[in-house]
Amino acid sequence: MFRTVLSQTKILLSQKGAKITFYILLIAVLWNYFLNLKEYSNVDKASMPAITEFCVCSGNNLIGGYVISFICFLVVLPGGISFAIDKKLNIDIYLKARCRGKYRYIISKMIAAFISTFICVSIPFLIELLLNACAFPVESSVKMQSISNVFLVRDGGGYNPHAFMYDAYMYHPIMYSFVRIMLLGLFASSLAIISMAFSCVHNKFLAYLMIPVYFLASIFMQTKFKVFGHKISHNYYGYLLWDEGYVTGEMMTWFYVLIESIVIASVIFILVYEWRKEV
Amino acid sequence: MKVYWKYFMIPFLYGIIFSWNAHMNGHGIIDICQIAVNQGNGYIWYCTFEAVLETIKTNFIYYMFIIVFSTYIYRHFCNSSVYVFSRCENRMKWYVRECLKLFCFTVIGNIAVFAGSVVTALLGCGMTSSKESIWIVFVYFAIYSLWIFASVLLANIISIIKNSVIGNLTVMGILNFLLLLLTSIDYQNFTSREHIKMRSNPMSYTLLSWYKMNIEDITGIEKLEYACNPWMGIIVLSVCCMAVFFIGAMVIQKIDIIKNNTDN
Numbered sequence: 001m002f003r004t005v006l007s008q009t010k011i012l013l014s015q016k017g018a019k020i021t022f023y024i025l026l027i028a029v030l031w032n033y034f035l036n037l038k039e040y041s042n043v044d045k046a047s048m049p050a051i052t053e054f055c056v057c058s059g060n061n062l063i064g065g066y067v068i069s070f071i072c073f074l075v076v077l078p079g080g081i082s083f084a085i086d087k088k089l090n091i092d093i094y095l096k097a098r099c100r101g102k103y104r105y106i107i108s109k110m111i112a113a114f115i116s117t118f119i120c121v122s123i124p125f126l127i128e129l130l131l132n133a134c135a136f137p138v139e140s141s142v143k144m145q146s147i148s149n150v151f152l153v154r155d156g157g158g159y160n161p162h163a164f165m166y167d168a169y170m171y172h173p174i175m176y177s178f179v180r181i182m183l184l185g186l187f188a189s190s191l192a193i194i195s196m197a198f199s200c201v202h203n204k205f206l207a208y209l210m211i212p213v214y215f216l217a218s219i220f221m222q223t224k225f226k227v228f229g230h231k232i233s234h235n236y237y238g239y240l241l242w243d244e245g246y247v248t249g250e251m252m253t254w255f256y257v258l259i260e261s262i263v264i265a266s267v268i269f270i271l272v273y274e275w276r277k278e279v
Numbered sequence: 280m281k282v283y284w285k286y287f288m289i290p291f292l293y294g295i296i297f298s299w300n301a302h303m304n305g306h307g308i309i310d311i312c313q314i315a316v317n318q319g320n321g322y323i324w325y326c327t328f329e330a331v332l333e334t335i336k337t338n339f340i341y342y343m344f345i346i347v348f349s350t351y352i353y354r355h356f357c358n359s360s361v362y363v364f365s366r367c368e369n370r371m372k373w374y375v376r377e378c379l380k381l382f383c384f385t386v387i388g389n390i391a392v393f394a395g396s397v398v399t400a401l402l403g404c405g406m407t408s409s410k411e412s413i414w415i416v417f418v419y420f421a422i423y424s425l426w427i428f429a430s431v432l433l434a435n436i437i438s439i440i441k442n443s444v445i446g447n448l449t450v451m452g453i454l455n456f457l458l459l460l461l462t463s464i465d466y467q468n469f470t471s472r473e474h475i476k477m478r479s480n481p482m483s484y485t486l487l488s489w490y491k492m493n494i495e496d497i498t499g500i501e502k503l504e505y506a507c508n509p510w511m512g513i514i515v516l517s518v519c520c521m522a523v524f525f526i527g528a529m530v531i532q533k534i535d536i537i538k539n540n541t542d543n
Contacts, residue, residue: 017444020448060328061328062328062331062459062462065328065331065332065335066455066456066459069332069335069455070451070452070455073447073448073451074448076444077444077448081444205350205354205357205443206442206443206444207346207349207350207438207443207444207446207447208346208347208350208443209444210346210444210447211343211346211347214339214342214343214346215343217339218293218339218340218343219296236336237332
C-alpha cells in the first residue's frame with residue numbers, strides 16, 4: 001500500500017496541474033517577498049512589524065486576498081481532477097490491476113491526491129516563511145517594542161485574547177505561521193478530496209469539478225449556521241488569512257471539524273459509489 | 280440546451296441564500312433597486328483591500344455561473360465537432376446563433392439571482408418600486424449581463440484552445456487581477472492620469488456605486504467626482520463583448536477538433 005501511495009503521489013506531482021498550482025503560488029509569495037524587501041529595506045529594526053505580517057496570508061495583504069480567493073480553483077488541479085482523468089483515459093483499469101485491487105487503487109488515489117495537494121499548497125508558503133525568517137528580524141514587532149505595549153498585549157487591550165493561538169501570534173510568530181500554513185494545506189487537501197468525490201458522479205467536463213469546492217467556499221463567505229450545535233459565523237477570508245482579531249479558537253476548531261466531516265462523508269461516498277458500481 | 284436549464288436553479292438558490300440573512304432579519308420595506316445595488320457592488324466607494332475582498336465575495340455568485348456556462352460552446356468541440364461542423368454550412372452563422380443563445384442564458388441567469396433575492400425580500404420585509412428604481416435595476420441587468428457574457432465567452436474560447444479547467448482559471452485570474460489593479464489608483468489625489476487608469480479598467484464599470492444614478496439615499500455614499508454615465512458603462516462593456524466575440528470567431532474558424540482532449 002505504501003509503495004502504491006508513493007508511486008501515485010509521484011505521478012500526481014509530476015503532472016502539469018500540480019506544477020501550475022505550485023508555480024502560481026510560488027510566484028505570488030516571491031512577488032510579495034520582494035515587495036517587502038523593497039518596502040522595509042531602510043526601516044529601523046524597532047519599527048518593523050512581526051514576521052507574521054510579512055507573509056502573503058497575513059490579514060491586510062492584497063496579494064494574500066487574491067491568492068486566497070483563487071485557491072479554491074487551484075486546489076482542484078493537483079489531485080482533485082486525477083480520478084476523473086484516469087477514468088476518461090481508461091488508465092484506471094490498468095492501475096487497478098497493478099494495484100492488485102479496486103479498493104487499494106481508490107484508497108491510494110485519495111491519499112495521493114491529499115498528499116500532493118498538501119505539498120503543492122504548503123511548500124510555497126513554507127519557502128516564504130523561510131525567506132522571511134532569513135531576511136527580517138524574527139524577534140521584532142511594533143506591538144512588542146515598548147513595555148506599555150507588552151502589557152497591552154498581555155491584557156488583550158486593543159486585541160482579542162480569545163483569538164486563535166493568540167499567544168503564539170504575539171510571542172512565537174514562526175510557530176504560529178507554521179501551524180497556519182499546515183492548516184491551509186489541510187484545508188486545500190480536504191477540498192481536493194471533495195472535488196474527487198464529485199468526479200465519481202459527474203466527470204463530463206473537468207471544469208465542473210470546481211463547482212462543489214466553489215460552492216463550499218461561497219457558502220463559507222458570508223453565512224452563519226450551526227456546526228454540531230455551535231453557532232459560528234463563516235468567513236472564508238477570516239479563517240484563511242492570519243489575523244489576531246477575528247477568528248477565535250472555538251470558531252476555528254468547529255470550522256475544521258465541519259470541513260473534515262465533509263471530507264469523511266466524501267470518502268465514504270467514493271467507497272460506497274465504487275462498491276455499488278461493481279455490483 | 281435542455282441540459283443547461285437545470286443549472287438555473289443554482290443562481291436562484293444563490294440569490295436566496297445570500298439575501299436570506301439581510302432580508303429575513305431586516306426592518307422596514309425595501310426598494311427593489313436596493314437588491315440591485317447589493318448585488319451590483321453598489322457600496323464600494325474607494326477600491327481598498329477590504330473593498331476588493333467584498334467585491335470578490337459578491338462576484339462569487341456570478342463566477343459560479345461562469346463555470347457552468349464555460350462549456351456551452353466548447354462542448355461542441357469535445358467529441359462531436361466533426362458531426363456538428365460537417366453539417367454546418369456557415370460556421371460563422373452557427374457561432375453567432377450560439378453566442379445569442381449564450382447571451383440569453385446570461386440574462387436569464389442574472390434574473391434568476393435577482394428573483395432569489397426578490398423572493399426573500401417579499402417573504403421577509405416587503406418591497407416597493409418606483410420609476411427611478413426600475414431604471415437602476417435595468418442598468419444592473421445591462422451591466423452585469425454584458426460583463427458576465429464577455430467572461431463566459433472568453434472562458435469558452437480559452438477552453439477550446441487549452442482545456443476547460445485552464446479556461447476557467449484564466450478568466451477568474453484575469454477578473455480578480457483587474458479588480459486588484461483598481462487598488463493602485465490614488466483616490467485622494469485624483470488626477471486625470473488616475474482617471475484614465477480607472478476608466479481603462481473594465482472592472483471599474485461593474486461597480487454600480489461609480490455611476491451617476493441617484494443611489495445616494497440607499498448607499499449613503501455622496502456623489503463621487505469620478506462617477507460616470509451608465510450608458511458609458513454599457514457602451515464600454517459592449518465593446519469588450521464585441522472584442523471577445525471577434526477573437527472567438529477567429530479561433531472557431533481555425534479549430535476543427537480538439538486533439539488529446541480529456542473533456543470528451
